[in-house]
């Protein structure tokens with residue numbers, strides 16, 4: 001989803017208007033910030049932390065604008081578990 005599609009989804013009227021009409025620069029900036037943070041949870045895995053060994057739920061997310069999912073989890077022990085260390089426990 002592009003930023004323009006994101007805006008027009010939130011503000012259907014905006015799609016019919018010229019970009020110079022309707023939203024202020026500030027609103028555009030706020031929307032852009034929101035857009036940058038917009039991600040969906042694809043699934044939740046049970047993974048084992050390579051740092052402390054704790055098994056925990058970890059959300060796999062994907063940003064609206066990303067072609068691939070994000071595997072990242074901050075463990076309570078302070079370890080940041082990356083995709084290459086994504087050790088799914090059945």
Ligand SMILES: [Zn+2]
Nearest residue numbers: 049052075077
């Ligand atoms: Zn840990």
